[in-house]
Amino acid sequence: MGSAASHPAAGNERFFAVPGPLPPGEPKPWPRHDYIIVGGGTAGCVLASRLSEDPNTTVLLIEAGKNFQGDVPTKIPFTFANLFRTERDWDSYTVPQRYLDNRETYWPRGKILGGTSATNASIYHRCCPEDFNEWVSLGAEGWSYADLNPYFLKAEKFHQSSKHPGVNPANHGAYGPWQTSYPSETAPINGYVIEACRELGMRNIEDINAGRGHLGVTQLLGTIDSNGRKSSTATAYLSDEVLKRPNLTVGTEVMIERLVFSDVTPPGQPPKVIGVEMRTSRNAQLYCTGVNREVILCAGAVATPQLLMVSGVGPAQELQRLNIPVVQDLPSVGRNVIDHVSSGPIPFRVKSGSLTYDFLRGTVSSTFEMLKWRFFGTGPYASLDYSSTAFVRSTDNALPYYANSITGAPVNDHSSGPGAPDLEIRWVPQAVFGDGFPKPTTGTEGVTFAAVALKPESRGRIMIKSNSVWDAPIIDPNYLSTESDMNVLVRGIRLLLRLAHTDPVASKLHLKGNSINTSSPWWPGVGDPNLITDREIKEMLRRTALPAWHPVSSARMGQSPQDSVVDPSLRVHGIVGLRCVDASVFPTQVSGHPCAVVVAVAERAADLIKASAASRL
């Protein structure tokens, strides 16, 4: 990092970003920007769009990934997993997970304009109102459900469906940029599983996003437009019209390497961010740009703490060990990471392939369905993988986790309130094995369930290996490190086994196999739920449990710099001119799918930033 006197960001500003790759050779002069947004992901695109609404405010948005705005694979809701391990993904892995038989697990995250909103499973979920009241109780003043609800509505453009007459459009946004709709069709097995959930006593929830009643089974809304295309925050918020704004510059395929701080800070004053440094590749020329008002980190739950730490903001001892000069000692940077953890796929063989979407593995059928999606925006490809789900409480005695009044494995209640779930049971209308990569052979047809722990006790960490963002950070979510977390998933598996043995779904499945081999991919689906022991389930979980892809809280919001990173205005404690706005700032985990929450947080952050600029006038 150069000194302030010599550093170009201090005043001798230079060019820095254009749409597309940086030009070779000497950079041209380029104006400073009022705001620099680091990471054109889910939150970053929202902020770029909202902050540049004022033509007198200049905004620079920098994204490490490409601009795939016209890229067909990112528009197909059903096949989001085809984007894994492609150039649209960071292809990250955790360190060996001690409680998962030391497995290194794959951690997808979007590396593309739109970020993970462009590569995710397209589920639109505002999570549970009690989640946000829990945020407030943890010091996040101003982030209750009542505070956030106007922003959920502001972001959304809901398309009504005649198949969901019970959904009241008044509970949805009508004029926002981000499009939501219910899939035009779902696989037939889906309806049978929903009915089986009801047989087990679960309530049917017409609209999980209406802010009322969160326990039960529900059909999910998608971030899908009226043409069956996935709506990401890039397609929604960075429309052609927005991109034409002369005060907005978007640079893609550019990595922000470091924050630049003024080193002319008067004694007793906090350090101030004055710009950023960036490159297009590890050995390319270094560029930098200055900022007039604020740098806003929107690089996601992994890269936001990584960038803070390589820039000297984080746990002092760790930074010193890597010879990084400490700008601000903030012990919580990278700590308190909470991810949802899944049992991994539990497949059940179906008696008839017409019940599922396994037929998409056939070339002729998939071509036919793809044409249907392209020309009419309908069919399986326009559907969600998880088109329905059940939210339950692992402590609910009315649900048949254990037979014959056995109490079962004890769990601690970490739900955000009495009406909030701590367990989700999901299913996809396809046979899925392992981590989803060993593709089942043609003719293998099934429905695959998973249990997901929504409020785990386990806390993990994001750490850095070096002072360079080009070295992948260390991701350690520390999955299933407590007995209670393990027991929540044991209960989840017991419940989904019961579900599969309940009609009308039971009669559609091959439930008895010849094999009781516990390492068979069809086990425990072919086992007898009354005979399976908790010990067997736990052994299986250590082999099969997987990330559920919802990491949060690595730069969490709170009141004290001792146990949080940003204040309730999302300003980094003890630094001037720096905010974080993405999943990293969640004070704690939400009990659902977080993307819509990230968008609402970014919408509210845009208003906070505008208000603070106005107050300085």
Ligand SMILES: Cc1cc2nc3c(=O)[nH]c(=O)nc-3n(C[C@H](O)[C@H](O)[C@H](O)COP(=O)(O)OP(=O)(O)OC[C@H]3O[C@@H](n4cnc5c(N)ncnc54)[C@H](O)[C@@H]3O)c2cc1C
């Ligand atoms: C496979 C998968 C499926 C999911 N499905 C769903 C779902 O169906 N529904 C749901 O609600 N949630 C889902 N989620 C979670 C949800 O998508 C994320 O929580 C959310 O999108 C995170 O938003 P973010 O803004 O924090 O980060 P991101 O959207 O990941 O944005 C971070 C951006 O910063 C960029 N970046 C990083 N480092 C740098 C750097 N140094 N310089 C420049 N740019 C940088 C990245 O390339 C990225 O574009 C899913 C997640 C995954 C991985």
